[in-house]
Every structure is written in structure tokens, then in C-alpha cells.
Amino acid sequence: MNSTLIDISGKLNAGLIELYVDLKKHTDSLNISMLVVGAMARDLVLHYGFGAAIERGTRDVDFAISVSSWEDFSNLRKLLLASGYVAHRKHLHNFSFVSSDGLMWELDVVPFGDIAEKHEISWPPEHEFHMSVLGFPEALSAALQVRICRSPESIISVASPAGICLLKLIAWTDRAVEKRPKDASDVRYLIDSYAKIPSISEALYTENYMELYDFDETLASAVKLGEDAGAIALPETVSALKLTLFENEKNKVHFALDMRSPRRISQPVDTGELFDLLIQGFLSKAEEG
Structure with a gap:
């Protein structure tokens, strides 16, 4: 299934497309692999792609990024802040974003990959909060390619139902x-x-x-x-x-x-x-x- 392109162009809110295009541009510039996960991944594939009913709407957009160091994460964070994203006052991985159509979106960026130790990440600077990143490498490997926009064309990696x-x-x-x-x-x-x-x-x-x-x-x-x-x-x-x-x-x-x-x-x-x-x-x- 993951070899097939899912075309949902013309179905998404303009502000959501803006957010996806923005993050893809920044991760591509840093050579970071990006994956849409969470409720949005579910809806992109099953609702917009194949017509399943939405059980609950969301303005929360979750991304996973495969990185080798906290420096990679920090570099992406700097690009997001420079692009108008607002950092959460406590959590490094949380941002808010007001798209050009005036809608507010909440963004959650979870790093995994070589940055993890024993399949966990712990957030700097105190490294007190730990989170399992088991399953993220598999979800990335089995990701679906989803076209969200035709002009300009934008294709993003989205977790498959099996990955979710x-x-x-x-x-x-x-x-x-x-x-x-x-x-x-x-x-x-x-x-x-x-x-x-x-x-x-x-x-x-x-x-x-x-x-x-x-x-x-x-x-x-x-x-x-x-x-x-x-x-x-x-x-x-x-x-x-x-x-x-x-x-x-x-x-x-x-x-x-x-x-x-x-x-x-x-x-x-x-x-x-x-x-x-x-x-x-x-x-x-x-x-x-």
C-alpha cells in the first residue's frame, strides 16, 4: 500500500496546507526526514484519502522527525521561530501558528532516530521528561506519500494506518x-x-x-x-x-x-x-x- 500516491489535493484547508508546506520546506533544507503522525495522519489517509467519517476534529498537528542530535532539532526550531511560529513557554517541541487565513494551529514536533537512547528521548535542558520513540522508525519506513497540493506540487510523508x-x-x-x-x-x-x-x-x-x-x-x-x-x-x-x-x-x-x-x-x-x-x-x- 505504501507504494501508492494518495492524492487529496483540493480537499484541505488552505492554512493547513500552508503549515505542511512550511515544515516540509524547513526539514528538506536541513536534510531531515519528516513524518505526519497522530490524529492528522489518521484523517489525511482515512478521511480525506478514502472517505471515512471524522470521529473528532483537531487543530493539533503532530510531526515526527528523524534526527541524529539535539542540534538538528534546535536548528529546525530556529527556522520555525524565524517563520512566525510561537514557542510554548515550557515545552521545546510545542509551537502555535496562525495561518494566513486566521486559523490557529498547534504544532508538536517529536524527534527520534540516533538522538534516542534505549529507544527513549529526554527533553533538554533538565532531561527530566522521558518519552518512548519505539515504533517511529517503522512508521517512517512504512509511510504513505500524500499529495496535498498540485500547484505548486507538495507531497508529504504520512504514517500509514498500520504505522499509526x-x-x-x-x-x-x-x-x-x-x-x-x-x-x-x-x-x-x-x-x-x-x-x-x-x-x-x-x-x-x-x-x-x-x-x-x-x-x-x-x-x-x-x-x-x-x-x-x-x-x-x-x-x-x-x-x-x-x-x-x-x-x-x-x-x-x-x-x-x-x-x-x-x-x-x-x-x-x-x-x-x-x-x-x-x-x-x-x-x-x-x-x-
Whole structure:
């Protein structure tokens, strides 16, 4: 799937295009690889690309950048500030930006790559706040190319649903308990929307997923999404997820409960079963690798 260009030109707000073009220009000038992650990645691919409903709108734009040092991050930060982005008073990676159409956007830039130690980053100057960056290298390698504008042409790298799923699983284990439900709910959204992608829908039928799961598209999609996430996961990411989530019965139960979005009035699917199927698919492909 990641070999196909997704064309969403003409569908985005002008201010959002302005922000993406801006950041791509700056990262390209510094030879930094950039990846759209988070809720915006979800919406760019599944909503704008393939017509899935938006479950919740956002003005938060999350980017991941592959860098070798904090100096690289600092150089990008300087370019953003010189371009009119406003720094958060406490957090180095947070910025606000008012686009030319007057809309306010919140920008979050997460560095990963050689800058990390033991798959974590710690923010200077005190290095007290730690964050896992497991899954980011895989998400970048499996990124989709999305055309956001034709004139001038601009193509950006966006995390695929499998990459987003991987990052959401890791994020759930890394966050404070009260912030976890959003990540699990996003995984549920990915499952519910996965068959909107034509190549995925075709695979569900031609590769016998639908027949195996009594033509229940949601159950079949859970397995397929799990397989696709497991297929890109590096061994260290698989090990971490097995330890903290997949083989931790307490956390498995809590994750499944968190998948029950309050936005869905009718939820006929048992989220415990759904999560078990996703794990089954994930480990079947991860262990093949």
C-alpha cells in the first residue's frame, strides 16, 4: 500500500496546507526526514484519502522527525521561530501558528532516530521528561506519500494506518492512565475504518479473512490491521509490546475497555474480542519476521 500516491489535493484547508508546506520546506533544507503522525495522519489517509467519517476534529498537528542530535532539532526550531511560529513557554517541541487565513494551529514536533537512547528521548535542558520513540522508525519506513497540493506540487510523508496503530499501542503503554483512552479509541477507529481502503477491502475478501470471520468486516479488519502492524514492527518494539501490553492481562483488559468510545451509541462488537484478534494478527506476522 505504501507504494501508492494518495492524492487529496483540493480537499484541505488552505492554512493547513500552508503549515505542511512550511515544515516540509524547513526539514528538506536541513536534510531531515519528516513524518505526519497522530490524529492528522489518521484523517489525511482515512478521511480525506478514502472517505471515512471524522470521529473528532483537531487543530493539533503532530510531526515526527528523524534526527541524529539535539542540534538538528534546535536548528529546525530556529527556522520555525524565524517563520512566525510561537514557542510554548515550557515545552521545546510545542509551537502555535496562525495561518494566513486566521486559523490557529498547534504544532508538536517529536524527534527520534540516533538522538534516542534505549529507544527513549529526554527533553533538554533538565532531561527530566522521558518519552518512548519505539515504533517511529517503522512508521517512517512504512509511510504513505500524500499529495496535498498540485500547484505548486507538495507531497508529504504520512504514517500509514498500520504505522499509526503501532504508535498508538506504544503510546497507550507510555502515557498517564487518564490520557490512555484516546489512544485505544483511535485503534478502534482504525479497525472500523480500515476496509475503506480499497486494497484492504479486496484483501479481506480474496485472502479469506471475511469467510474465516463469518463475513464480519470489523473482526476481519482487526486481524488484518494487526497483521499489517506486526509485519512492520521491529523486534525491540514487539518485545516491548508483549511485555507491557499483549502478555499483561491487566493492561489488556484496560486497553479493551478504553476502546469503547463514548461517541458510539451502538457497539455490538466485544472490544475484548476485537483486541484479542488484533493481537493475534500482530503476533502472527511479527513472529514470522
